Amino acid sequence: MVYYGPEKLKKICEVSLPKKGFLLEFLHSYKDKLDVFHKHLILVSVYSPNNFVVVVGANPDGKVIYGVTISNPFEKTPSLYKIKDFYDEELANLYDVIFSSSKIPKMQAGILRFPIQTHFLAVGGDKSLVSKEMFNEEVSGKTWLNFAKKIDDKLYNKIKELSNGQIDFLKSFITDDGIYFVGISSGRYRNLYAEFFSILRNKYGFLPGKFFPISGIKEKVVGMFKIELDEINDDKIFKKINNFVEDFHKFKMFVSDLGGIE
Numbered sequence: 001m002v003y004y005g006p007e008k009l010k011k012i013c014e015v016s017l018p019k020k021g022f023l024l025e026f027l028h029s030y031k032d033k034l035d036v037f038h039k040h041l042i043l044v045s046v047y048s049p050n051n052f053v054v055v056v057g058a059n060p061d062g063k064v065i066y067g068v069t070i071s072n073p074f075e076k077t078p079s080l081y082k083i084k085d086f087y088d089e090e091l092a093n094l095y096d097v098i099f100s101s102s103k104i105p106k107m108q109a110g111i112l113r114f115p116i117q118t119h120f121l122a123v124g125g126d127k128s129l130v131s132k133e134m135f136n137e138e139v140s141g142k143t144w145l146n147f148a149k150k151i152d153d154k155l156y157n158k159i160k161e162l163s164n165g166q167i168d169f170l171k172s173f174i175t176d177d178g179i180y181f182v183g184i185s186s187g188r189y190r191n192l193y194a195e196f197f198s199i200l201r202n203k204y205g206f207l208p209g210k211f212f213p214i215s216g217i218k219e220k221v222v223g224m225f226k227i228e229l230d231e232i233n234d235d236k237i238f239k240k241i242n243n244f245v246e247d248f249h250k251f252k253m254f255v256s257d258l259g260g261i262e
Contacts, residue, residue: 002130004148005068005122006156011098012122015056015066018044018088024062027111030081031060040113041065044086046095047072048105050164052121054095057112065125065133067148068098071118071176074108082110115140118176119147119229121156147229158232168245178226180209181241183248185222189255196251197223203247204240 003013017023027042034040043057055073056066074082086109095105114133123130123145134145151159163174170181185193201208206225231237 001124002127003122003124004130004145004151005120005124006151006153008153008156009068009098009122011094012054012066012068013124015054015091015094017056017058017064017066018091020058020062023083023109024058024060026081026083027058027060030111033081034111034113036113040111042109043073043112043116044088044091044107044109045069045072045074046091046105046107048095048099048101048103051099051101052163053118054091054098055116056091059129063126063129065123065129067120067123067125067145069116069118069120070174072108073112073116073118074110076117076176077112079110079112082108115142115144117144119143120145121148121151121159123148155233162232167241169248170241170245174229176229177210178207178228179232180224180226181206182224183222184220185252186220190220190222192255193248193252194222197248200244200247201225204244206240206244 001013003010005012023042023044027040031037038060041057041059043055046054053069053072054066055069056064058064087107091107092105095101115137130145137144137146159174162172162179165172167181169184171184173180173182183193183197187193201223206227209224209226227234227237
């Protein structure tokens, strides 16, 4: 067995595939319907809102792979063959131990095809299976499983801070697409702030990012930008973000001095 990732997530190594016989039987029952059958696996994901995901699965030979991912793999790659209402209490308890979650996690189980298209913060399992899939990623230029090799405790802590975190008026969210920073402001000059936010985004060369679903604060959003996941350790990038925040507040003070707000 192998493991890649931070020490703080090594508890995942205690996971086992629940109801393994039943799950493998489900996988093999679709053998004739699946193209390149050996590239498929039966997978269980355990998740809760605004948190990372625990996954555990097995290929047709019963070789196990497990990990902690940024996104639920079933949301990134919809499965045609799912097991309805799958739940396992031991998996739920392990999830609670790893993340100290106060909410009962949800679960999904079904058949997916490699590669599992979400970034792994930690990954482990059967050495031959994990190594093979990591090599396939290197050949294709992808870094789904291999992303875990970059994650130590320091970087994991930073990822946790930025996941549903905040830097001044910027709310931050970790996604497979990158790290989003969403500007929140209110008052009668919000449209003016939105214009200046866009100017600053261009000034500092930040990517605008795609649409990001934000519940409850949509009416306060004045703009957003993103950085790539690989830039999370770049001190220069975060210095630019701090400068962005300072410039934005200077503009708000300028507007306030002109006519007052709120």
